[in-house]
Amino acid sequence: MATMSTFIIIIFLSLMMGKSGGAIRPVVTFTPNWGNVLQGDDVTLTCNVTSTVPEEPRTYHWYKDERTINGQILQILQINPSAERDSGDYQCRINTGDISDPVTLNVTDRYVLLQRPPSAIYEGDPLTLRCHHNKDFSGFQTRFYKNNEEIKSQFPDSEFSIQKVDLNIAGHYKCSKQISSRNSSEYREFSHDVSVSVKELFSPPEIKVTPSRVIEGDNITMTCDTRLDLLRGGTELHFAFYRNGRTVRGYNVSDTYRVRSSQLEDSGKYTCEVKTTSDTVRKMSDGFLIQMYDYTVQNIIRLVISGFVLAASLCFIYFHNKW
Incomplete structure (x- = not known):
């Protein structure tokens, strides 16, 4: 078989x-x-x-x-x-x-063209823009602009590079060069605008806790929830967890952190951080406050409150009947 x-x-x-x-x-x-x-x-x-x-x-x-x-x-x-x-x-x-x-x-x-890679650009990727001119002309004194503001001028070569891009890099870019040929005078030529967008590699993480209300002795499960872009699904992410800013679990491929038989000292503000293996992109979650409850103290508080409510009710009935 x-x-x-x-x-x-x-x-x-x-x-x-x-x-x-x-x-x-x-x-x-x-x-x-x-x-x-x-x-x-x-x-x-x-x-x-x-x-x-x-x-x-x-x-x-x-x-x-x-x-x-x-x-x-x-x-x-x-x-x-x-x-x-x-x-x-x-x-x-x-x-x-x-x-x-x-x-x-x-x-x-055209005479001058701003070139960019054809593939999509993601957070953490390197990016090179090239100010390219017609080969029949001489080109020099390259300048680059983002949203019509100059970001690099009089640069010796024709490339503008960023080692690790982030979402703030997005914008409209163009470049200009001094152009000349044997039969023409020198003048500055501008390229068309090129839109550069940056895709989010993974979403900002969110820390999720189970159970939502924690009593001393409970097992706590925390998950660092994030969504990786489908086109970069092969990217390996590492996760770390912190309590009050101090590491409780270092970077690991697991997005889950567990506290077994929790104690009062496990209370605090928890955050998680996600990064790529190459450490080109890091993102931190918002804080999640875990306030541990002592079961015995909690019951005493409940009894005191119940007693107070009962006494107030009896007083109300007594005075109401007296009047």
């Missing part, structure tokens, strides 16, 4: 691999890694894939705006030189496998 089950599983996997070409969905990348280029620039697109069967023969299929690009069967698609008509969405497929997600190429006929 076990042998038959194993045989069926092997046949199923073989059929699935044959159907998909033994490969996961391919990804199209640019070289150089810019999604917007100037007319006349050379662009190379590569169809990248990780295959479970490396030795299988591969045929590559390329598409532009969902139409087949005839005559293109190699892994690399070269556009030399580029023209405005080459702008569009590009995809690739290997054999009969899945087609890639589209990547957009924009070809512009």
Whole structure:
């Protein structure tokens, strides 16, 4: 029976691999890694894939705006030189496998262009913006602007880099250069505005506690709740917990912290912190106050309050009947 089950599983996997070409969905990348280029620039697109069967023969299929690009069967698609008509969405497929997600190429006929990577930008990612000029001209004295305010001027090269971006980096960027050629005078040319948005890698954490009302001796479970962006689902997160600002559990892959047989000294303001393994992004939760209740003291307080209420009621009845 076990042998038959194993045989069926092997046949199923073989059929699935044959159907998909033994490969996961391919990804199209640019070289150089810019999604917007100037007319006349050379662009190379590569169809990248990780295959479970490396030795299988591969045929590559390329598409532009969902139409087949005839005559293109190699892994690399070269556009030399580029023209405005080459702008569009590009995809690739290997054999009969899945087609890639589209990547957009924009070809512009301008003197100066601010280039940015084509892929989405997330918190903690490095970011490089490039002020690119037409190769038929000389360009110098690069300046960068965010929301029309200059952020870098007279920089010796044409790139503006940030090692770790955060949400505050988002905005509208542009650049300018002094442009000159043999037959023209020198003048400053501006690029178009480029919108740079930064996606949240994971949401700000929220500390959740069970039970919501804690009595001395209870087992407490705290969860550091956050949501990781689906497109970065492979990112490993680490969690830490604090009481009154002091560490009660250091960074760990578990998002849960437990206190067994809690005592009065476990009362306090608890927070949790989430970070990436590379420590490029950290986020702290708001505080959650845990006030421990002594069961014995609590019962005494209840008895005193009940006695007071009873005495007040008897007094009211006595005086009411007397009048």
